Amino acid sequence: MTEQDEQFMRRAIAIAQEGIDSNVGGPFGAVVVKDGRIIGEGCNQVTSDNDPTSHAEIIAIRRACQALGSFQLEGCTLYTSCEPCPMCLGAIYWARPEKVYFAGTRDDAADAGFDDDMIYEEIGKNVEDRRLPIVNLLRAEAQALFENWKSKPDKIEY
Numbered sequence: 001m002t003e004q005d006e007q008f009m010r011r012a013i014a015i016a017q018e019g020i021d022s023n024v025g026g027p028f029g030a031v032v033v034k035d036g037r038i039i040g041e042g043c044n045q046v047t048s049d050n051d052p053t054s055h056a057e058i059i060a061i062r063r064a065c066q067a068l069g070s071f072q073l074e075g076c077t078l079y080t081s082c083e084p085c086p087m088c089l090g091a092i093y094w095a096r097p098e099k100v101y102f103a104g105t106r107d108d109a110a111d112a113g114f115d116d117d118m119i120y121e122e123i124g125k126n127v128e129d130r131r132l133p134i135v136n137l138l139r140a141e142a143q144a145l146f147e148n149w150k151s152k153p154d155k156i157e158y
Helices: 003-022 056-068 086-095 106-111 117-123 139-151
Strands: 029-034 037-043 076-082 099-104
Touching: 003 029, 003 037, 003 056, 003 076, 003 099, 029 056, 037 056, 056 076, 056 086, 076 086, 076 106, 086 117, 106 117
Parallel strands: 076 099
Antiparallel strands: 029 037, 029 076
């Protein structure tokens, strides 16, 4: 870790505090950096947007991708004030940054009332064993979509 890494993490933490102070959401902030410059940042806005996906990392990734004109964060680093939740972790993997730094842990978040452990546990279960009923329906029709995708000559792979 470098002094510059600490500066970017402090910015993520400051954004989280700004979110707390303005009451837009929970205590989370994130920044995406490329070539030593912040290209996207965000704070949690779940309650102000009435959107459970408005997490800091998701917002920062969206803004960074828009700035890059790309759906991937090649050559980027993500700094987040807390260990990413399962949703954000999935988005981070899809975005493919080079590295992720986090400050607080998911245990710290759980202590503040943000307990992601249930979701982590649910992901590890078979679909039929999860709390939320999740039912497979019309699989053959969906498989046809994947066949269409596989045979599409001009697809943009990701």
